[in-house]
Amino acid sequence: MLLEALRLRKAFGGLCAVDEVDFAVEAGSITGIIGPNGAGKTTFFNLISRALPVTSGRIMFDGEDVTNLQPHHIARRGVARTFQATTLFGDATALENVLVGYRQRTSSGVWDALVRSARLAREEHEAHAVAHETLAFVGLTDSAERLARDLTQEQQKRLAMALAIVARPRLLLLDEPSAGINADQTRGLIALVEKIAATGITVLLIEHQMQMVMHLCRRIMVLDYGKKIADGTPEEIRNDPAVLEAYLGHK
Ligand SMILES: Nc1ncnc2c1ncn2[C@@H]1O[C@H](COP(=O)(O)OP(=O)(O)OP(=O)(O)O)[C@@H](O)[C@H]1O
Ligand SMILES: [Mg+2]
Structure with a gap:
């Protein structure tokens, strides 16, 4: 496994934004993270990229404990990210x-x-x-x-x-790449993500746009109120009652 989160937790005061999440990302894969607004997806990225200190739990990258590394150190090791709001x-x-x-x-x-x-x-x-x-x-x-x-x-x-x-990072974290663009342009971005993955970069993708996640990812994790409520293939996620309920419950 290229990346592993072990009982990863982040609390902001009384709010647990990431709640004891266990998750692993296979090298060479495109893996998705979905979940309603405020589920903790971006916070999860902030922990992996070391932008935020963890409250508890561990992060392993390529077999090494990187839980307490500085952001520039994890970047040097090959973790890169894009942001939900573009920062150019x-x-x-x-x-x-x-x-x-x-x-x-x-x-x-x-x-x-x-x-x-x-x-x-x-x-x-x-x-x-x-x-x-x-x-x-x-x-x-x-x-x-x-x-x-x-x-x-x-x-x-x-x-x-x-x-x-x-x-040339080894792991690329993409936070909602399709936000703010139309369906046609989204198809172009899907192709680009596939092209990036084909060069050997492992991709972890947060995305609201289901078409994009379902098409690109072999495995998807679903977060809700900071907790991992499902983890499986697109097919398994699509048919998971807990996932359906999480999405309907928030509407
Ligand atoms: N720096 C922070 N300080 C305090 N609370 C925070 C901070 N960052 C996030 N939160 C809270 O943690 C929870 C998870 O937020 P996060 O941004 O990770 O969600 P998200 O799944 O990325 O949502 P969205 O789909 O809207 O981008 C929210 O309740 C949010 O208000
Ligand atoms: Mg977010």
Whole structure:
């Protein structure tokens, strides 16, 4: 298993946003997390990406206990994410955005930065090449020099994914990639997620859009009020009375 959550728990005061969740993600898979609003999905991601300290429980990544690592350390080990609300640099070009994503994960260190060594120049060259390659991969070659804020919603989603994959993570956490885009564009994003997974990146996907989860994921976990209420194949999830009740109960 690439990722394991063991009795993972996060409390905000009296509210238990993630409640003793046991869950494992197989390397090479596309796995889904669904659940009503406020179920704890994003909080689960915040724990895995180490943006929030856990209240109790453990997180294992590639067999190692990473429960108390700093966010940049877990990023270095190969965990990348996108956010529910896109967090791009609006006044920078698409290319510059991807370069920021790349540098954050591959900076050559203080010494290189000070002496502007040959290695730094070489890395700059390489960074540009990788950034262009990544923009091509997500279908944004023609938009490389456009400002991020001038891109369409759907292009911004693609750009956010480019930023997340530019440093070749092992695990990619996607928080509702289809939010705010139409059905046609969603099909494009589904294809992109499949393409990312085909390169060997393991994908963990939070998504409200059932069509997307059911199509992409071999396994799905369902959260409700912080608790895991189901865990199985799309077929099993679709026919699970507890899942149906959780969704109907919230409407
Ligand atoms: N930093 C925080 N401080 C206090 N409460 C929080 C914090 N983050 C989340 N919560 C609460 O924890 C619960 C789970 O929130 P979370 O954002 O994880 O849900 P979600 O499943 O991602 O929902 P959505 O589908 O709306 O994105 C909610 O009740 C939320 O209000
Ligand atoms: Mg959320």
